[in-house]
Amino acid sequence: MSVPEPPPARPPTWGSHPAGPAGTDGPGAGPWSPALAVTCASAACLVLLVVGVLAARPDVAVLGAAPLVLAVRALRGRPSGASTARFETGDDDDPDALGRAGRLRATLVVEGPGPWAAVTTTRQGRTGADVLVRVDGTRRLTVVARTVRTGPQEVASADVQGVGPDGASVAEPTPTVTRSTVVLPATTPLLDLPLPTRLRGLTGPHESRRPGEGGGLRDVHPWVPGDRLRRIDWRVTARRSPDLRELYVRREHAQAEAVVMLVVDSRDDLGPDPRTWRGSVAPRAQDATSLDRARQAAASLARAYLERGDRVGLDDLGVRRRPVAPGGGRRQLDRIRHALALTAPEGEPTARLRPPRLPSGALVVVFSTFLDDESAAVAARWRTAGHRVVAVDVLPRLRTSGLYDRERLALRMMTLTREDRMAELADQDVELVTWRDQPAVALRVLARRARRHAGAGVPR
Template identity: 55%
Template sequence: MTFGTTPRDAAQVRQVRQDTDPVWRRTPTGAIGLGTGVVVLAVGLLVGRADVALLGVPLVLGAAWTGRPGAPGARVATRETTVRLTTADGPVVPGTLAAVLEVDPPGEAETLQVRVAAPGHRTVDLVVAAAPRRLDLRLATVRTGPQPTFVADARGYGPGGATAEDPIRVGAPESLVLPATMPLGRVPLPSRLRGLTGPHVSRRLGDGGDLRDVHPFTPGDRLRRIDWRTTARRSPDLDELYVRRTYSTAEATTILVLDSRDDVGPDLRTWRGHGARRIDEPTSLDLARHAAASVAKAVVDAGDRVGLEDLGRRRRPLPAAGGRRQLRRLQHGLAMTSPLGSPQRRLRPPQLPADAIVYLFSTLLDDESLHLVRTWREEGHRVVVVDTLPAVRPVAEEHLRIAWRVTSMERDDRIAQMAAEGVLVVPWTGTERSRARARFEAKVRADERHHAAPVRLSGTTGAHR
């Protein structure tokens, strides 16, 4: 069974159909069956073979049955197939598209054909017995942000497939695909830690788990800190009390800076804004969203605070906070980022919290990223640059090859300057997430070996544990 006519939207079908127009039409299947039956019956009669003639009788009777006054196709059906395609209920799974297809065929239908398509994916056809059905649609995608979803065609068939109704097409609304995350190992921390509580051990006195020393009791010490064994050993008459002093804990603040001023793919021909990008290839912004979400998850899992800043839009940034709720906010904020007009130079870099580490996710295609990195380093921030430019495919056009060669050399010079100034540059390219994770962790380990410096706290110095 195939869709013999061009599908129309459900609203369009209801608008153009009049009360006297047939919803059901005869298909070539009925005509072929009738013609075959007549030929077989005639051949059997001509050659005097009753057994051959009897083979054509069922075909002729079937065609006559479907053409009876009460059969679909001989009259206007009571109603048409009802098709609804809505967004799936429940929590949104990052990296997936989900929808619900509800089909309710009329009583005249014997079978039902459903065809579901999605951009960049294979079309799926399903033929089932006519009955109200609810189908859950789900697929994985490497693209993030607002994405087109499913398009469904439905058509009912009468007995034997001799008649069929006009196909009806419905489309699901655009869906917001959240960036998926993958587990990372250790992530770089800022050179200074702030706060009185957190997951990291500092060199400052306070409430913590690591023992610093045993000290005589002084005003301000808590009674629960008294070490009675040491007191009994050093002062049997209890003339003096001794307390256990510990190191306090501190937290790290991470700011994710997403460069959404451009969104380019592996095909150079699409960089000029012409031509469609492949739906199965992630763009630079897709890679940036995925990398930023992964870093955010690692920071949240470590108990630290993380915030988000978008270079492409002049809007209030997402302030740094911790917890799973903050991670969901970050994923939604990352999915909503998109290029807005022509890239504009910022008069000043975004204002960041003091003693925060900065992760810049950029394609490094202009000098703006180098200017921002230098400004942040002058302010005392530690900066990690994540290169999100996808692997560019070679092209046949000579002018595009020359343009890309010049652009890539300028880009390599920026990366070399950042590395010479002590900035950690991590590539995040390719479609295989395991390779991106391995490159990230290898770069972090190398940076820790060659730039091992003590973590400083506000006003004090010490080693980070």
């Protein structure tokens, strides 16, 4: 399960004064003070000046007097006013580009009366950059971070401290400013997709067993009242009834749509390192977790089905809230991707007495790690109810290097139990797909395996 990450530590400042508390009035409030290096150098020069005067050594006094005069001159010209820092809220961030490229971008605006500013950026407790930039009133800095994670996350946090001319004075550090965003899951192209055993609707991209229009040839039948004249097959009529006493018409299959329900198990957010599963240590930021894979898999399937004209819905096994009802179109894809990005573990889930209700005849795709019996039991119940169920394993490829013997033994026992659970699902006619091993090929095999005739399983 996921563990909240500790807040980032405040980096050291350039000046001799610590950062003000969070409750100060206004960012960067307070006077400009001498820098620590200038203070120490001025004290040393003053000591040299006093020693030169007392020892009647003008050469020593001159060595201390000249730097002291320059320091006093620099401090007399120090700026006045407060430095401010903020992240622009009107950034033109494309969620699709964020999801595909894994790059988070934000604009940091630094304003201050001083010519320079020391900027320190952090992200999730890790130091990003510590630079000295020229301000001259206002300066806009682009902050770019790379990530493989999805969902709500921090882009960057910044601490800014104004620096006066020649670095002789510094301002009070500004309060830490933070920019956060929601990274939508990326999508991967998929080939053929499995369909439910029963198609619904009066129109759609797939052929059903019902007579209608738009599909392939159903049969050739004698003309009856209600048949359209443009459907008369004159060749068959000439062959079967040369005297035109009876007309024959071509009948077609009706078009129908598939209803697909994507069910995500958000109870587990596991990385590839088994030592992080206990929750005391968070997964590394450069490792995609099982929930990241589940978001990507669900978003890819939703996009593939919606582009084919089917209806797609979304539900979550980890929390009890209103599911995303099945729908179609581009807005439905945006709605599903945003709901997937906000999916996260929310404490200890309550036990379900019965599986969530789904539309009849829907194809159910369950995304889970299947480390316990809950998700497997729910998938088996849906299959017993007559739904076609596809179980997608989203557990990442594990790293076993560095594990102790007892940890290897525990992992081996867990793996054997999980394999037995997956085998039981296969025995109950639940189709299995591993997302880490060429999922497009596995889904195409499932689509061809169940492809018999148009509208298979639909009653006449």
